[in-house]
Amino acid sequence: MSKPPGSVLPGAPAPFYLANGEGEKSIVFDQLFTILLSGDETEGQYGVFTVDAPKGEMIPPHLHTTAHEIFYVVDGSITVWMNDQKGFEGKRTLATGDFGFVPLNTVHAFRMEATTRILGVNTGGFERFFLDMGTPAPADAMGPPRVPYITPIEQMLAAGRTFGTVFMPDFRFE
Numbered sequence: 001m002s003k004p005p006g007s008v009l010p011g012a013p014a015p016f017y018l019a020n021g022e023g024e025k026s027i028v029f030d031q032l033f034t035i036l037l038s039g040d041e042t043e044g045q046y047g048v049f050t051v052d053a054p055k056g057e058m059i060p061p062h063l064h065t066t067a068h069e070i071f072y073v074v075d076g077s078i079t080v081w082m083n084d085q086k087g088f089e090g091k092r093t094l095a096t097g098d099f100g101f102v103p104l105n106t107v108h109a110f111r112m113e114a115t116t117r118i119l120g121v122n123t124g125g126f127e128r129f130f131l132d133m134g135t136p137a138p139a140d141a142m143g144p145p146r147v148p149y150i151t152p153i154e155q156m157l158a159a160g161r162t163f164g165t166v167f168m169p170d171f172r173f174e
């Protein structure tokens with residue numbers, strides 16, 4: 001997806017600053033995604049975003065065929081399950097300051113254990129998956145959404161097709 005209308009991001013590699021809370025915003029279920037940097041600014045190298053979410057349900061197993069993802073817990077706690085289908089099987093609860101890396105094609109799932117803020121970095125372009133998965137949030141939205149957006153399955157599957165995300169609802173972590 002190209003730069004959405006009204007984006008505060010420059011859309012090309014140019015220096016810029018953002019104030020606290022600025023970015024491209026999307027509500028996905030009970031999570032607020034704020035995109036701070038996209039593949040448009042990094043020639044497709046990487047994107048950066050934050051996620052603000054309350055303690056919640058498991059985000060079910062899925063994998064990304066084109067994107068690596070990192071998680072840095074700015075505040076809160078998240079459990080991350082991973083299975084790379086080559087022998088690595090992990091489940092770890094990350095707390096403030098902890099870090100996790102989910103390479104592409106790794107089956108993973110998450111659960112926020114408390115109100116949590118994550119800093120995410122991903123392969124450039126993938127960050128806009130979270131726009132396609134959600135609904136635009138007001139420019140002044142901050143923190144976990146007061147009103148969740150329940151993404152229809154057709155919207156999820158379309159976003160998955162565009163961005164190489166495979167949902168695996170039947171996958172079971174040990």
Ligand SMILES: O=C(Oc1cc(O)cc(O)c1C(=O)O)c1ccc(O)c(O)c1
Nearest residue numbers: 028029051059069070071118119120121
């Ligand atoms: O929560 C993160 O991602 C997701 C959230 C959803 O509601 C549905 C999803 O399919 C995903 C996903 O990853 O595909 C998330 C949180 C933090 C982070 O660094 C991420 O890369 C993703």
